[in-house]
Structures are given as structure tokens and as C-alpha cells.
Amino acid sequence: MQPSAAPPGFFRIVALQTIDSTSEEAKRLSRDGAGEGTLVWAARQTSGHGRFGRAWISPPGNLYFSLLLRPRRPPQETMQLTFVAALAVADAISETLPPGAAVTCKWPNDVLVSGKKVSGILLESSTDGAGNVDSLVIGIGVNVVSHPPLEEVQYPATSLRAEGAPEETAGSLLERFCPSFLVWYEEWRQRGFHSVREAWLARAERLHRPIEVRLEGDTAAGVFADLDPTGALVLRQGGGQRLILAGDVFPAEV
Numbered sequence: 001m002q003p004s005a006a007p008p009g010f011f012r013i014v015a016l017q018t019i020d021s022t023s024e025e026a027k028r029l030s031r032d033g034a035g036e037g038t039l040v041w042a043a044r045q046t047s048g049h050g051r052f053g054r055a056w057i058s059p060p061g062n063l064y065f066s067l068l069l070r071p072r073r074p075p076q077e078t079m080q081l082t083f084v085a086a087l088a089v090a091d092a093i094s095e096t097l098p099p100g101a102a103v104t105c106k107w108p109n110d111v112l113v114s115g116k117k118v119s120g121i122l123l124e125s126s127t128d129g130a131g132n133v134d135s136l137v138i139g140i141g142v143n144v145v146s147h148p149p150l151e152e153v154q155y156p157a158t159s160l161r162a163e164g165a166p167e168e169t170a171g172s173l174l175e176r177f178c179p180s181f182l183v184w185y186e187e188w189r190q191r192g193f194h195s196v197r198e199a200w201l202a203r204a205e206r207l208h209r210p211i212e213v214r215l216e217g218d219t220a221a222g223v224f225a226d227l228d229p230t231g232a233l234v235l236r237q238g239g240g241q242r243l244i245l246a247g248d249v250f251p252a253e254v
């Protein structure tokens with residue numbers, strides 16, 4: 001199991017048939033000293049997980065992988081890499097979908113096609129003694145050939161196959177993700193968040209429209225006004241603004 005073309009030298013691909021979770025495996029490799037660019041890819045996961053400890057059901061045919069980075073920057077900055085990863089996924093899937101397909105990014109870490117979730121991204125990190133992130137695992141799942149039914153998910157889901165890319169495979173998608181990720185990662189590393197933020201905003205789902213953000217034990221409603229310079233969601237509520245650091249965004253009408 002390999003991408004059909006070699007990915008850029010930055011990446012060291014560990015290809016597996018079955019694993020509990022590619023992110024758990026990447027964390028184990030990280031603890032054993034694996035370097036930046038280690039990418040764990042599996043055909044199937046038995047305990048894939050998403051944000052807030054939710055299960056990520058992982059049948060064969062879809063793409064499951066986790067990329068280890070060692071950014072050595074403060075946690076608030078490295079969380080911006082969720083937008084870097086989302087842009088790389090959005091670029092990679094846009095190339096395979098019919099022209100004009102609506103590929104958008106939903107704050108903070110989903111990629112949608114025609115308003116339905118096709119990909120989820122999960123960042124998990126650990127810090128060194130100085131408080132900088134020395135191990136960041138970016139776990140990415142993309143529904144290539146199948147997706148969970150509505151009754152099993154919080155947000156409607158779709159797959160690339162259902163959206164008009166019947167030939168796409170996990171390997172060919174990973175092959176396109178890698179160079180795209182490197183472009184955005186280099187941009188972030190060398191010039192900061194500015195152009196990543198601009199590119200993400202250009203793809204943002206429901207920007208300037210009413211949303212509901214489900215937070216732990218609370219719901220906030222308002223208009224998705226902006227992404228602030230750190231990556232927080234700016235929610236306009238009446239005359240004021242609220243910065244949201246974590247939560248699940250849903251469409252709303254006010």
C-alpha cells in the first residue's frame with residue numbers, strides 16, 4: 001500500500017493495513033523519537049476517534065492518516081495548523097471533483113462538499129519544558145468511497161464518490177495532499193498565519209451568515225463575522241462580538 005507517486009522527501013510514510021488509530025500510532029512513534037514528516041496511513045482503523053472523543057468509524061476504502069510535526073512553537077500558534085491541513089485537504093479533493101464543486105471549510109476543522117462533511121481533522125499535541133509544542137499529530141479522515149448515514153452523525157456527511165469522483169482512491173488522494181500540505185505549511189512557517197487565514201476565509205462555510213455554535217454545556221448564536229488573527233471564530237451578537245475558541249458550528253437562521 002503506497003501512494004502511486006512518491007510524496008515529497010519531507011514525508012516518511014508508514015503504511016499499515018489495520019491499526020487501532022493512526023493518530024495513536026503516530027503518538028507512539030513520536031514517543032520513540034520519530035521525526036517531523038512521519039505519516040502513518042492505514043487502510044482501516046479499529047478505534048478511530050474524532051474531536052471530543054467521538055468515534056470515527058473507519059471502514060476500508062476511505063483515507064485515514066496522521067502526520068507528525070515538531071513545530072516547537074506555542075500551542076496557540078500550532079492550532080493554526082488545523083487551517084493549513086484543511087486547505088491542503090480542500091485543494092486535494094477539489095482536483096478530483098467535477099468543476100465547480102462547492103468545497104468549503106467549516107470552522108474549525110472540517111472540509112465540506114456541497115454543505116456536507118467529507119473530511120474531519122483532529123490535532124493532538126504535547127509540549128516541552130518551555131511550553132512549546134514538540135509533538136503535534138494531525139489526524140485526518142476523508143470519506144473517499146463511503147460515509148456514515150445521517151442518523152449516526154452530528155452533521156450530514158458525504159463522500160467523494162457520492163459527489164462525482166468515482167475513480168478516486170485513498171492512495172491517489174494522499175498523493176495529492178502531501179505536496180499541497182507542504183506548500184501551506186512552508187507558508188505558515190515562514191510568513192505566519194496571514195495568507196493561510198485569507199485562503200481559509202475564501203473557502204469558509206457560512207461566513208457572514210447566521211450560525212449556532214454548540215459549546216460544552218452551552219450554545220451561542222450569532223453571525224460568523226470573521227476568523228481572528230489567531231484562528232478563533234468571531235461571532236457577532238447584536239452590537240457585540242464573542243471570540244469562540246472551541247465548539248461545533250451549525251447553520252442557523254435568525
Ligand code: BTN
Pocket residue numbers: 020021022023024045047048049050051052054056063064065066110119120121122139140141142
Ligand atoms: C473530527 O471530525 O472529529 C475529526 C476526525 C479525525 C479522524 C481521523 S481518521 C485518521 C486519524 N486517526 C484517528 O483516530 N482520528 C483521525
